[in-house]
Amino acid sequence: MFWVTLIIGIVGAAVTLALAGRRVLFLWKLFKSGQPDPERVLQVKRDPKADIEGQVVEVMGQRKLLKWTIAGMAHFAVMWAFILLATVYLEAAVALLFGLDAKIPGLQTWAPIGFVQDTIALACTLGLVVFAIIRIKNSPKKLDRKSRFKGSHTGGAWVILFMIFNVVWTMFFFRGVEWANGNLDYGKGAYFSWLVGQPFKGTSHDTLEVLESIGLLLHIGVALVFLVIVVNSKHLHIFIAPLNVMFKRRPDGLGPAQPMMSKGKPLDFEEADPDEDTFGRGKIEDFTWKGYLDMATCTECGRCQSQCPAWNTGKPLSPKMVILELRDHAFAKAPYLLASEEEREKFTDEQKTAMQVDKELVGEDGVIHPDVLWSCTNCGACVEQCPVDIEHIDHILDMRRFQVMIESSFPSEAGVMLKNLENKGNPWGMSEMKRLEWIEELDFEVEVVDEKLPEDTEYLFWVGCAGALEDRAKKTTKAVAELLHIAGVKFAVLGPMEACTGDPARRLGMEFVFQMLGQQNVETLNEAGAKKIVATCPHCFNTLANEYPQIGGNYEVVHHTQLLAHLVEEGKLTPVTPIEENITYHDPCFLGRHNKVYKQPRDIMATVPGVKTQEMHRHKDRGFCCGAGGARMWMEERIGKRINTERVDEALETNPDTVSTACPFCLVMLGDAINEKKNEGLAKESLEVVDVSQLLIRSIKGEKEPAAAE
Template sequence: MFWLTLIIGLAGIAVTLFLAGKRVLFLWNLFKSGQPAPERVASVKRDPKGDVEGQVTEVFGQRKLLKWTIPGLAHFFVMWAFFLLATVYLEAGVGLFFGLDAHIPVLQTWGPIGFVQDFIAIMCFLGLVVFSIIRIKNAPAKLDRKSRFKGSHTGGAWLILFMIFNVVWTMFFYRGVLSAMDHLGFGKAAFGSYATGKLFEGMSYDTLEILGSIGLLLHIGVALVFLVIVVNSKHLHIFLAPLNVMFKRRPNGLGAAQPVLKPDGTNLDFEEADPDEDLFGRAKIEDFTWKGFLDFATCTECGRCQSQCPAWNTGKPLSPKLLIMELRDHAFHKAPYFMATEEQQAAFTDEQKLAMEVDKPLVAEDGVIHPDVLWSCTNCGACVEQCPVDIEHIDHILDMRRYQAMIESSFPSEAGVMLRNLENKGNPWGMGEMKRLEWIEELDFEVEVIDEKIPEDAEYLFWVGCAGALEDRAKKTTKAVAELLHIAGVKFAVLGPMEACTGDPARRLGMEYLFQGMAQQNVETLNDAGVKKIVATCPHCFNTLANEYPQVGGNYDVVHHTQLLADLVDNGKLVPVTPIEENITYHDPCFLGRHNKVYKQPRDIMAKVPGVKTQEMHRCKDKGFCCGAGGARMWMEERIGKRINTERVDEALETNPDTVSTACPFCLVMLGDAINEKKSAGEAKESLEVVDVAQLLIKSIKAEVPAAAE
């Protein structure tokens, strides 16, 4: 019986290694064919601590998945079952090669190990029950847009659940027989296996030996079939997720947009670039880097990104999940062609090329990605924040936008006006540079405007931003911040007409060369003026100055105004005294919250204002919902589905607020427009308004006290 079991086992292992090895070799060659991404490897070498922390928290700790408590816990136990039950397969290997009575000292004899193995197997089974219930509730007939499984391959998921179930029951069957034969070294400590063994009591030793061999082959056979299925399915993430976490952009794939890089990892200088040799974004699937291919292959189709996407939730065609799946499927189809030699490519028939999607454009109405999908993205970062395997959706969307914008000149027409204004006037509205000083005239104190050098007694450069200087509603925030800094005794100066747009709208649209020119000009201005510390009211300016300007030589200590104001309140330099008896709900700006993790300070400021009662919207903080302005969407028409700002205001109205507060001029405009529409329709009270947190603070500090109270 031993030799027959060994021969069958070895034959199964050989076939599996051939089939799985063939697929792994294909994937290896696919990743290797991707464009270089030397900065990924370099970043890991520079930060081994971050590498270890990523594996501990994201892979072993399942940090992101545990935010979704019940499915997260289920996945946690199933994942750990893979790790811990590997020891059971080691035992099975010993049984295959040395007989059912062979033991590895300690590993197969120490009681606590047997207990942990049986416990995790039972918890894994309970996790399968949870997954089954979730999927039954989200059956295909019910898969509307609100389901995160919309578009996922649910059939493959059921197959995987079935295979994991087979791993569990064959384990208990095999170990139960060993227990009945008195060959299970753990004794009663392996409580599940011991209990199963009771079912086989009374059978002859020869019968038990046959059953043990069958159980052994079944247990090993399930694992071998499982391996072949995994490497050919979306569950490849079992092996790829740790790699994807390792090579992600630190710390979280958000914040700075990545520059266009040359193959050696240095920034591409557009003044010297050659369109025939250098890649201006992604024109076709083979233009993606090996990290891009790794992202595509790692997708689990869980749909957490889709469930949080503001575009998808308002009826637009963009689903971050479906976008990654479409890029993955296209890469797998076309890989045999672009990995082949020119001679081999010439030998492919037209039918083969059609099957490999050789001539299918990457971005086109009949392409892999529809243009409406590409231009629906607000760059809010919800997809990247929620992805449990750290896929960087925004990077891929931005890279495809770059080719469309810079090479094809294909982008929403209204965005062209914004680009021309940036080029000619240095701001998206096309206003004259002297307009940037008008808000100062409305103050009752003097503001220092930099001529050449920042004054020695100025602690901060106040980066006003285009909206803060030129948009009437945002000007109120600018004046409030200036007054608060003046009251607190914080010396600051402004650039006035020397200030120009940071270039964020151009970069997020994909017009990288325009961003690069504007950024270099601003960095030169800031460096010549001797600027070291900057405070900004616009999260987009804040993100660009702090995270992206270092890419072009601009290194500054940058804070958002809510961070600085919260510190001044904590230190007693600003004291809110007059109560504001209002119910206020706070909207998290995406580029302040998710991209830069500033959630606490705006709320701390409001908490210090007497009388304020705050109530969170059901989507807030890292699950906050976008206003619809990011990703240069501020300057594009929203023609598909429900307006994102309207959806967000509907959520705000559910809290019955007297005021909606925020900390971003773009959000101020977008939410204000939606509230005005609601007022016109009679769906919001006339007194409802949107204000910046700084406006609330200055109102409490400066509000006039009635004469009787004095």
């Protein structure tokens, strides 16, 4: 019996490893064919400690998955079962190669090990039950778009659950018979295996030998079949998710938009050649090897989709489906990509069609529909929620770059914004001299930089285009200026020397305009001697702090809520007058998810007497976008429900007297939606959207409305 078992096991293993190895080799070649991305490897070499931390926290600790408590705990149990039950397969290999009674001293005789193995296997089984319930309860057939599994390969997921269950029951069958045959030395430590073995007590030794051999082969056979399924399915993430976590970007928050790269180097616009260099992603072979790794790692869990503001308001964008469609296209085109020039010439037209050789990456009949590409607000909910650290925004932005810079294909209204940025230095096309008009409404002087910042200046106040030119945002600007004046903080503004940071251009995909504006601003800031900057707009804050270092601008940048919270804490600002209002706070995406500033705006409101705060059901890292990011502020929203309307509906559920925020874009978007609700009779006439700085100045000065807003 030993030799029969051994031959069957070895032959099965050889066939399986050959099939799996062939697939792994294909994937390796495909990943290797991607564009170079040397920074990913360099960051691992520079900071191996951060990589170890990522593996411990993200992979082993399942940090992101455990945010979804029940599903996270179930996945935690199943994942650790895979790791710990490898010891059972080690035991099975010993039994196969050396006989059923062979044992590894210490490992297979210490009862606590048997206890852990049985316990994690039972926890895994419970996890499978939880997964099954979740999938039935959230079936796309029942919930359609409300299901996070909409668009996922649900059939394949059920196959995997079935295969994991097979691993568990064959383990207990094999070990139960093993105990009855006297070959399981854990005793009652392996309590469930011992329990399964009870019905086999009294069976003849020869029969137990046969049953144990069958159980052994079944247990090994399930693993071998499982391996082939895994390397050919979405569950490949079992092996490559740790790699994706290792090579992810590592900012504190979502980080800056990446500079345009070509052949692994930053693109030089002055010397770039459209025929030789890569301008964004115009075809699947333009993606880097990390892009391919992202595609192959997607688990199809749909957490990104469930949080996406575009998907939640009836638009065609699903971050999950973008990755899956790119993946399927990459796999279809792979034989062509990996073929030599001679081999390509031999492909027939039918073969090329099957391989999607001539299929557009973005187009009406392309891999990605334009409406999908332009629905993205860059809010970062998808990246924040992804348990395997896929970088959806980077891929969407790179595809936008090709469409804008090479194809000149983008929503027409965004073209007006670009022209205004190029000609006037702001998205509205207003005169640069209008940037100083808000100062005239204050009763104190504001220092305007001529060439150099005065020596006693603590902060350069970056007002921003909205803060200087948009009426609602100007109220925030004046409130912040007055608060800094009251606190005795010396600050100055650039006035007409200030230009748009370039964020709308960059997030649209027009990198050239971003570079032009950015270099102009960096030159101005450096000549002025700016070291510390405070900004009221999270988009300006993010660009100045995270993206300008890419073009030589290195400054200490704070958001106004961070500075004001610090001044309140130091006692330089003291709110005294009660504001008896129920207030709900909206987290701006570029302040919250992009830069992890959640605490300070809430701290400011907490210091104002009388204020009662109530969170919307989606807040902080699960906050819902206002709809303005990703240059959407300057594009019409023609598909589905307006994102700002959806967000205001959530705010109204808290029955607020005031909605507060900390972003001029959010002020505009939420304000417009609230005005619509007022016209429909669905919101209080007194309901307003204000910046947290306006609440603070009201309490400090004892006014119903801040003086700056009059």
